Every structure is written in structure tokens, then in C-alpha cells.
Amino acid sequence: MGRSYLTVRVLVLTVSCLVVLEYMSLLQSAENADKIRPSIFCLLDEHGAKHTNILQLFPRDFYSTDLLTMDNNSSNLFLPPKEIVPIHHIAVNRSNLPECPMIPPNLQGKFNVETDEVPDFSDLETMFPLLDSGGRYSPRDCRARHRVAIIVPYRDRADHLKAFLFNIHRFLQRQQSEYGIFVVEQSGKGPFNRAMLMNVGAAEAIKQYDYQCFIFHDVDLMPEDDRNLYTCPIQPRHMSVSIDKFQYRLPYDEIFGGVSAMTVDQFRLVNGFSNLFWGWGGEDDDMANRLRLKKLFISRYPANIARYKMLKHGAEKANPERFKYLYSGAKRISKDGYNSLKYRKIELELKRLYTWILVELPKLKP
Numbered sequence: 001m002g003r004s005y006l007t008v009r010v011l012v013l014t015v016s017c018l019v020v021l022e023y024m025s026l027l028q029s030a031e032n033a034d035k036i037r038p039s040i041f042c043l044l045d046e047h048g049a050k051h052t053n054i055l056q057l058f059p060r061d062f063y064s065t066d067l068l069t070m071d072n073n074s075s076n077l078f079l080p081p082k083e084i085v086p087i088h089h090i091a092v093n094r095s096n097l098p099e100c101p102m103i104p105p106n107l108q109g110k111f112n113v114e115t116d117e118v119p120d121f122s123d124l125e126t127m128f129p130l131l132d133s134g135g136r137y138s139p140r141d142c143r144a145r146h147r148v149a150i151i152v153p154y155r156d157r158a159d160h161l162k163a164f165l166f167n168i169h170r171f172l173q174r175q176q177s178e179y180g181i182f183v184v185e186q187s188g189k190g191p192f193n194r195a196m197l198m199n200v201g202a203a204e205a206i207k208q209y210d211y212q213c214f215i216f217h218d219v220d221l222m223p224e225d226d227r228n229l230y231t232c233p234i235q236p237r238h239m240s241v242s243i244d245k246f247q248y249r250l251p252y253d254e255i256f257g258g259v260s261a262m263t264v265d266q267f268r269l270v271n272g273f274s275n276l277f278w279g280w281g282g283e284d285d286d287m288a289n290r291l292r293l294k295k296l297f298i299s300r301y302p303a304n305i306a307r308y309k310m311l312k313h314g315a316e317k318a319n320p321e322r323f324k325y326l327y328s329g330a331k332r333i334s335k336d337g338y339n340s341l342k343y344r345k346i347e348l349e350l351k352r353l354y355t356w357i358l359v360e361l362p363k364l365k366p
Helices: 002-031 123-126 158-173 194-208 264-269 283-293 322-327
Strands: 145-152 178-186 211-217 222-225 261-264 309-310 343-348 355-360
Touching: 123 158, 145 158, 158 178, 178 194, 178 264, 178 283, 194 211, 194 264, 194 283, 194 322, 194 355, 261 309, 283 322
Parallel strands: 145 178, 145 211, 178 355
Antiparallel strands: 211 261, 222 309, 343 355
């Protein structure tokens, strides 16, 4: 027992040191975006190759959280899928390609977000020839370290979706990750359930491909710096740290809304999002509480990197019951979430720019 406890403490200390070193490396990248200076870290691997980032020495499987366990009522969603929808460019043999670097070489720092002169959907489809059906992408010159599903809850915002797709595909293809974009649309005119749509997106994405992590992304947020890496996090990552609407300041420490990243295992550990939050507000704070209950912590990139532009939209009706459900969240975590998810899939279409999933959501009992 004593030896096991010591081993756990050593592992926790090691991971903590790696996170601190990675944070320092990102800070250096932010400060020297337009300069060429010697790196703080210059490490050699077994082949003598230099790496300026400490985590470049670790294999991509290091980000897997296989040691996390679930209660007996866990869903089998996250077992390896029996059938995977093929992505035709993956048929090319990539085993001989080098693994993509931890820090992509083509990053430029500030990303020019375009919202005024956005091409039509038909024109957008011709602008990204490397996309496969369903809005899927994989780099051609190296093996991606991360397989990322971008989940976008959506309804009645066509102009926002067009601007989002135009910007996000340009942004992500600089980062050399393998990704797919899933737009999950709620049918009808009733109250919007953002959290439930994100549960649906996770369920449908993992049916199609063996993704390692999810990035839950509001359609009205556009990243402004390509060093804000859309990768699989060691700890759950709140990505939209500084937004122009809030004067690029974090509204409060526990916020987990806007854009957030979780590995599949982390999502499983907390039983996904609650399905009870209809209308605006509460679901992200509930997720932050779930992470805390499961001894996970919210990580963030530096504020001068994790910058976003928010598109203008009308105010949404607040959820009058959000505080009641927030207070009772700890009691419901094992029975309200992914394992209680129910929905009717009306349509699924692999469009050129994204996978579109139209669903009808029932109101579930607490």
C-alpha cells in the first residue's frame, strides 16, 4: 500500500512538472512570436534530433488517460467502435511518415479572423480541397499526434456557421491535427439545450471514428491566435480564456464555457454534460463542478494566446431552473449525463465542410 501511494505521488509530481514546463514554453512562444532567439528548452531524443518543447519527447499515447476508471453504470459508448466510417485519404499508407512535431512549424501567432467578407457555402467548399466528406482533415506530410472531434451545438445561425467554418478550417489546418467538425442542430423552436447537443455530438462522433478527444465549441467564437493549439489536453482545458466582448479578461476562475477540450476518457469519467439545462446558462458551471468532483482541474493557455472574437447575437432567454440544478449536481452526476442521454436522430449528412446532425431532444426527468 505504501509503495503504491508513493508511486502515485511520483506520477502526479512528474505530470505537474511537465505541465509547468509546457506552460513556460508557451509563454516563451508568446513573447517571442516575431523574434528569433535561442529556446529555453533544447532537448535531444534518442536519434539526436533537437526539440524546443519538453513534451515533444513524449509519444502521443502519453495523453491517453487509460488509468481512469468508471462506475459500474458507465456507458459502453467509449469502447473501441465496432465499425468506423472510412475516411478515404487514410487509405494511403502513412506508417512511414514522420510523426508531426509537438509544436507545428507553420504557426504565425496572430490569426486574421474574417467576419465581414465571408464566401458563400458553395464557394467555401472549393476553398478547402484537402477536406474529406464530413469536414474531416488529416495532414499529408506527417502522422497527426491528435485525433480531435470539434462539436458545435447549433440552431438558426447560418451566418455565424458560415463565418465559423471559413475561419476554423484555415486555423486548424496550420496545426497538423487530424480533425472532424460535427454541427449538431436542435430541431423545433423550444428552449435550446446546448449541453444535451454536445452529448449527442460526442456520441455520434465516436461512432464514426476513433477520436481521442472532443473540443466543444460555440459557433460564435473565432480563435485569434494559431498558437492556441486544438489538441488533446492532459487535464480538461478551457480554451476561450480571453474574449473581446469581456475586454479579453477571464470573467471568473471556474468558467468552462465557450470553447473547452476534454479527452474521451475525461468526458467518460464525469458522465458527460447534464441533460437538464434548457435555455441559457448553467451547463458549463455544472461541468466545472463535475470535473472538481472527479479530482480533475481546469487548465488554460496564457491569456495572450487563448484569444477569441465573439460574433454579435441577440440575448437568449435564461434558464430559470439553472441554480436549482447547479446545487443538486453532485447528487445527479452518476445518473444525469451521457448514460441517460436520449434523442431522435432525424438526419445525418456528411457535407463537404462538416458533418451535419439534426436531432429532436426530449425533456428528461431529473
